[in-house]
Amino acid sequence: MDQYHRCVLCNRSCGVNRSEGSRGFCEEGSTLRVAWAGIHRGEEPVLCGPGGSGTIFFTGCTLKCFFCQNYQLSRDGMGREITIETFASLCLRLQDAGVENINLVTGTQWIPSIVEGLSRAKDSGLRIPVLWNSSGFENDLALSLLEPLIDVYLPDLKTLDADFSKELFGTPRYPETATKAILRMVETRPPRFEEDRMVQGVIVRHLVLPGFLENTREVLKWFSRHLRYRAILSLMFQYTPLPAGVFPQAKVRASSSVEWGRGISEAEYHSVLDYLEEFGIRDGFVQEYAPVENLLPDFSRPDAFPKNLATPLWSWAESG
Numbered sequence: 001m002d003q004y005h006r007c008v009l010c011n012r013s014c015g016v017n018r019s020e021g022s023r024g025f026c027e028e029g030s031t032l033r034v035a036w037a038g039i040h041r042g043e044e045p046v047l048c049g050p051g052g053s054g055t056i057f058f059t060g061c062t063l064k065c066f067f068c069q070n071y072q073l074s075r076d077g078m079g080r081e082i083t084i085e086t087f088a089s090l091c092l093r094l095q096d097a098g099v100e101n102i103n104l105v106t107g108t109q110w111i112p113s114i115v116e117g118l119s120r121a122k123d124s125g126l127r128i129p130v131l132w133n134s135s136g137f138e139n140d141l142a143l144s145l146l147e148p149l150i151d152v153y154l155p156d157l158k159t160l161d162a163d164f165s166k167e168l169f170g171t172p173r174y175p176e177t178a179t180k181a182i183l184r185m186v187e188t189r190p191p192r193f194e195e196d197r198m199v200q201g202v203i204v205r206h207l208v209l210p211g212f213l214e215n216t217r218e219v220l221k222w223f224s225r226h227l228r229y230r231a232i233l234s235l236m237f238q239y240t241p242l243p244a245g246v247f248p249q250a251k252v253r254a255s256s257s258v259e260w261g262r263g264i265s266e267a268e269y270h271s272v273l274d275y276l277e278e279f280g281i282r283d284g285f286v287q288e289y290a291p292v293e294n295l296l297p298d299f300s301r302p303d304a305f306p307k308n309l310a311t312p313l314w315s316w317a318e319s320g
């Protein structure tokens with residue numbers, strides 16, 4: 001596929017030929033790699049409905065947050081090479097299982113393969129909405145490839161601070177890239193619902209980080225100014241410290257000033273709710289406060305999630 005020959009699929013703009021063995025920041029080649037596919041019931045209610053969300057997790061990442069909750073995929077490279085045909089058939093199997101949508105998680109580094117696979121799946125009868133669930137680090141090329149096929153966007157908006165972005169992701173370009181991408185997503189996909197389910201639109205997710213409330217406040221202020229009534233906000237408090245030995249020795253100023261080893265405190269939770277009031281944000285989803293527990297999935301097992309949260313359909317960890 002042409003886009004892998006001189007890869008600029010994200011704003012890392014590595015320019016490497018992934019088809020001939022060169023690797024860029026994401027460390028991925030040109031054969032699609034997938035880690036897990038199944039029915040997920042833990043997404044926002046407008047996405048889950050009675051059937052659940054048909055979720056496919058890809059290997060690799062263009063951002064690699066050092067606190068990544070899916071570090072096994074983004075940093076450790078768990079996953080298996082599959083053909084475009086297998087990817088298309090996974091989408092159709094999920095649809096046959098009764099899911100409400102196809103939910104593609106962190107696939108920016110695989111856009112050419114995903115576009116081809118989705119096109120084949122649609123030609124073969126895929127009719128349910130397709131969700132693009134990402135870090136929001138998509139450039140214009142990526143979005144122009146995706147737009148004909150994506151119904152609902154689910155981007156993160158992690159920070160608007162270029163210095164913080166450099167510390168967390170090794171690039172200061174995240175805020176400018178993500179805000180531009182989200183505005184384009186909102187422009188091209190105004191919200192549309194069928195019964196209680198979102199079948200078109202944008203849900204912007206923000207994960208609150210312990211000790212960084214000012215970061216959250218700036219994100220909410222921007223959301224209020226640019227996206228209120230045009231997109232839905234989903235505020236997440238599920239930050240979970242990584243297990244001992246997994247947390248990378250990130251060279252970030254933040255690591256010395258923030259207690260990355262703890263979850264969000266109840267006082268922080270209520271402060272963030274006050275921000276919602278301050279900026280007049282009333283539509284959306286806010287996770288309830290719960291003391292931190294281990295919510296990290298384990299993709300080394302087919303049952304990567306607790307049984308009440310997900311049902312596996314395919315896993316890289318299964319034999320055969």
Ligand code: SF4
Nearest residue numbers: 007010014024025026
């Ligand atoms: S997708 Fe990977 S190789 Fe391509 S520009 Fe982004 S990080 Fe670099």
